[in-house]
Amino acid sequence: MKSRFFPLLMTFVVFILLYLFxxxxxxxxxxxxxxxxxxxxxxxxxxxxxxxxFVILSGGIDLSPGSVIAxxxxxxxxxxxxxxxxxxxxxxxxxxxxxxxxxxxxxLIYYFKIPSFIATLSGMFLARGGAYVLTTxxxxxxxxxxxxxxxxxxxxxxxxxxxxxxxxxxxxxLIGIFLAHYTHFGRNxxxxxxxxxxxxxxxxxxxxxxxxxxxxxxxxxxFAGIILSLSKRSGDSTIALGAEMDVIAAVVIxxxxxxxxxxxxVGTFIGVLLPGVIHTYLTLDGSLTPWWxxxxxxxxxxxxxxxxxxxxxxxxFARPLRSLRRAEEQQQPV
Amino acid sequence: MSEQLIPRLRNRVVDPRPGxxxxxxxxxxWTVLAxxxxxxxxxxxxxxxxxITMVNGRLIGSLITILDGSAPIMLLSIGMTLVIATxxxxxxxxxxxxICASAAVVMVNRYEAGATEFYYTPGVIILLAVGLGALCxxxxxxxxxxxxxxxxxxxLILMISGRGIAQMITSGxxxxxxxxxxxxxxxxxxxxxxxxxxxxxAVLIVVFLLVRRTALGLLIExxxxxxxxxxxxGINAALxxxxxxxxxxxxxxxxxxxxxxEVKSADPHKNGEFAELDAILAVVIxxxxxxxxxxxxxxxxxxxxxxxxxxxxxxxxxxxxxxxLVVKAIxxxxxxxxxxxxxxxxxxxxxxxxx
Numbered sequence: 001m002k003s004r005f006f007p008l009l010m011t012f013v014v015f016i017l018l019y020l021f022x023x024x025x026x027x028x029x030x031x032x033x034x035x036x037x038x039x040x041x042x043x044x045x046x047x048x049x050x051x052x053x054f055v056i057l058s059g060g061i062d063l064s065p066g067s068v069i070a071x072x073x074x075x076x077x078x079x080x081x082x083x084x085x086x087x088x089x090x091x092x093x094x095x096x097x098x099x100x101x102x103x104x105x106x107x108l109i110y111y112f113k114i115p116s117f118i119a120t121l122s123g124m125f126l127a128r129g130g131a132y133v134l135t136t137x138x139x140x141x142x143x144x145x146x147x148x149x150x151x152x153x154x155x156x157x158x159x160x161x162x163x164x165x166x167x168x169x170x171x172x173x174l175i176g177i178f179l180a181h182y183t184h185f186g187r188n189x190x191x192x193x194x195x196x197x198x199x200x201x202x203x204x205x206x207x208x209x210x211x212x213x214x215x216x217x218x219x220x221x222x223f224a225g226i227i228l229s230l231s232k233r234s235g236d237s238t239i240a241l242g243a244e245m246d247v248i249a250a251v252v253i254x255x256x257x258x259x260x261x262x263x264x265x266v267g268t269f270i271g272v273l274l275p276g277v278i279h280t281y282l283t284l285d286g287s288l289t290p291w292w293x294x295x296x297x298x299x300x301x302x303x304x305x306x307x308x309x310x311x312x313x314x315x316x317f318a319r320p321l322r323s324l325r326r327a328e329e330q331q332q333p334v
Numbered sequence: 335m336s337e338q339l340i341p342r343l344r345n346r347v348v349d350p351r352p353g354x355x356x357x358x359x360x361x362x363x364w365t366v367l368a369x370x371x372x373x374x375x376x377x378x379x380x381x382x383x384x385x386i387t388m389v390n391g392r393l394i395g396s397l398i399t400i401l402d403g404s405a406p407i408m409l410l411s412i413g414m415t416l417v418i419a420t421x422x423x424x425x426x427x428x429x430x431x432x433i434c435a436s437a438a439v440v441m442v443n444r445y446e447a448g449a450t451e452f453y454y455t456p457g458v459i460i461l462l463a464v465g466l467g468a469l470c471x472x473x474x475x476x477x478x479x480x481x482x483x484x485x486x487x488x489x490l491i492l493m494i495s496g497r498g499i500a501q502m503i504t505s506g507x508x509x510x511x512x513x514x515x516x517x518x519x520x521x522x523x524x525x526x527x528x529x530x531x532x533x534x535x536a537v538l539i540v541v542f543l544l545v546r547r548t549a550l551g552l553l554i555e556x557x558x559x560x561x562x563x564x565x566x567x568g569i570n571a572a573l574x575x576x577x578x579x580x581x582x583x584x585x586x587x588x589x590x591x592x593x594x595x596e597v598k599s600a601d602p603h604k605n606g607e608f609a610e611l612d613a614i615l616a617v618v619i620x621x622x623x624x625x626x627x628x629x630x631x632x633x634x635x636x637x638x639x640x641x642x643x644x645x646x647x648x649x650x651x652x653x654x655x656x657x658x659l660v661v662k663a664i665x666x667x668x669x670x671x672x673x674x675x676x677x678x679x680x681x682x683x684x685x686x687x688x689x
Contacts, residue, residue: 061486063611108667112674115624117423121611122667129659136656245425249490258484291501298495305483305491 007255007308008267014304015270015277022281029280032160038276039166040231044069045243046169046272047224049250050176051217053268056251057180058213059193059260060109060116065221066243067127068098070236072225074131077139077235087145094222101127102218106211120214124244131237138236146233165227172220176265189213193260250275253304275300361621361673365636368619368669372640376647383650393526396646404642405530406431406589406606408635410613411620412534412541413471413582415634418617420558420575421626422478422485424582427613429496430470431590431606436503438463438591439600442511456515464587470496471583475576493610500602510599519588520595530592537585542631551629554578558626616641619669640669 023029039046048065055062072094079090101123108119154162180186188209191199200206229235254271256263275297282293376396377383386395410427417424438459445454452458470492477488511517522529545551556564557571564571589609594600620637622629644665648658671677 108670111680112671112677114670114674115618117624118615118618118670121615122663122670124611125659125663125666129657129661129663132656132658133660245490245493248486249494252487258486289502289506291498291506294498295495295502298491298498301494302477302491305487306481309481309483 007257007262008264010307011253011255011267011270011274011304014307015274018274018277022277025281026284028284029277031158032156032162033158034160034280036156036160036162036166038273038280039169040161040163042272042276043165043169044224044228044231044240045246045250046269047172047227048217048221048243049247049254049268049272050172050265051220052247053176053251053254053256053263053265054180054189054213055116055217056248056256056258057193057260057263058189058210059196060210060213061120061248061258062214062217063117063120063244064105064123064127064218065224065247066240067124067131068101068218068221069225069228069240069243070238071127071131071134072098072222073229073232073235073239074134074139074237075235076226076229077141078134080141080143081139087141087143091226094226095219098218098222099215102215103211105218106214109214110207110210123218128237134237135235136237138234140234141229142233146230149230163231165231168223168227172223173265173269176268180265185209185212190261193262195261246275249301253301255308362630362633362636364669364673365619365621365633365640368672369636369640369643372643372647372665376643376650379647380650383647388526391526392523392528396650398527400639400642400646401531402528403646404638405528405534405592406609407612407616407641408534408638409537409585409589409592410582410609411616411634411638412537412631413578413585414610414613414617415620415622415629415631416541416545416554416578417485417582418558418614418622418624419554419626419629420578421561422575422578423489423614423624424474424579424586425486425489425610426470426474426492426496427582427586427589428606428609429493429500430467430583430586431593431609432500432600432602433470433496433503433590434463434467434587435590435594435605436500436509436600436602437466438516439509439511439594440503442513442516443509446511446513456513460516460519460591463591464584467583467585467587467590468580469583470586471580472576474583475579478579479572479575497602500600500605504600504602506602508599508601508603512598516591517595517598520592520597522595533588533592537588538631538635541581545631550574550577555628558629612641615666619666619673621673641666 019029028034048069052062052065075094075097076087076090079085079093080087085093105119105123108114108122109116149164152164152167154167156162180189188199188204188206191202191204192206192209196206225240228239232239250271251263251268252258252271253274254263254267254269256267278297278300279293282288282296288296373383380396383396386393386397388394410431414424414427441454441459441462442456445456445459453462474489474492477483477491478485481488518529519533520530524532545554553564553569553574556567556569557574561571564574586606590605593605616637617634618624618637619640620630620633620635622634641662644662645658648655648661653661
């Protein structure tokens, strides 16, 4: 029990401590404005992070989210502005394209035994390259539907604006939690991540699940691309460069182990918001140069990993060795 | 531990089953075949692709461009091959390139401004930069081997903060320099050929001899296949891992210097941007499995040449540059599928069934 929940618990504790510290320095952290802005600004990372959580739970990795986000933005902008498509039709089309794209990556990984790192890296090049081929210009979207969507907002008494993007982020996280813990699919993902061969022997549909995982991840990345396109009201092929590393870092901070089989979607939610709180704090502080922010984010990331290492023993390599050695010693006649 | 290894073993590229007919062949065949196909395609695109001419005492031609342009990734792939052979991966090489290049250029600027201390002489600066790379590698190695952090995560830390460190070194600027010694590493010409070619050949030969003429290569492969069994066999697995990350860091430092010398400046943002991905790709295309174990430095070098030939081919073709990344992705996928035993087996079965 302890080892399973400890990384998650640690993430929560650190998040709360950090938030309280930020609040003690800047009282605006107590307002819904900061909370809503966090949810809105990090929705485009948080939504794919939910998908990538499933990928990492299954023991794989997905490097394509950033590129899929960029491709989605450019695709939507072109379809709406140049082809005169209704945004909803464009959204449906890109979500379908992304799902097929993700399934194909899943096929490469499962059937052709190409490591997920390399298969999704090719996918990353393909999606980013596809965005460049479509256009290298930044296209602004002026469709009235975009204005309508940005008008969907719940305003808190203190002025915090709970926008469509923030709502979508929260809903995706909730659906992710449901999918992971209350469906066959979720159980299969955990089983494959724990032991793929064992899962296959127990009758888990490995092929279908793995293809589904990568399809889900691409689908959510495209959804995040739509959310970003709604808030930016433009399509730009260089957007979200390197976002995949932020996404992976968020999932890992959230307590999901890269070895697979251990982790929680709700941890990812916190893992996304945590760097967000740090960024907000450092921006409010204003005295730090951009390079110090990078170094501090890296150092905090390290601190997190170290804490997880100290407090959880799941992935510890030395421990089984130690217990084995102890067992050997006990067997020897005194 | 052992039950976790089984699915990984299943993913091995190595197929021990004998008698697979024409499809069962040495893995080098597919890498060499891919390179030849790309070179032939390039020749079809551009008629004088293979021609090499002598202009002002230096050789000029597309093939020379390929060899010269592949220098940074070639250097990275040498260290990366060893890291991947121990079942690791080094995502930080791009950031390490930026750190070392920035440090070297900042120091050369001091030298140009008249600093007379011995450590500000260009030759020593280059050694210090390589030493800094080794230090970065030591950091990665300790995180991976001593603290037991998964390599992707351990090296991601330096990847994230490394760019910040490089910016800190240059105070957020992109300093330029004029010093000829440092520039020579990136743009020098020796006996008609660009200097970077000699540099990576020398590193390749030294590392090759180190791993193949001593037991080191065997130890690396053994740690990559089964770190625990190696530990029981008396191998200091931690030391081997730290060593390969240090080699990777030093290779990254040299790659950073090559790029800095080429453009005569240190750009903490652009130097080595996404280089780690190309290096990993080259190693995998070369046929070294990401699940660790046996490796080949020469095949990794061929992997780099595949990527670089493709890139050069795209430049000489009349194709619009925006399509480069898509073509690269498709060709890389084809090469990977060509090498995948599973893919070839399925293909044969399909052909047999239809005939």
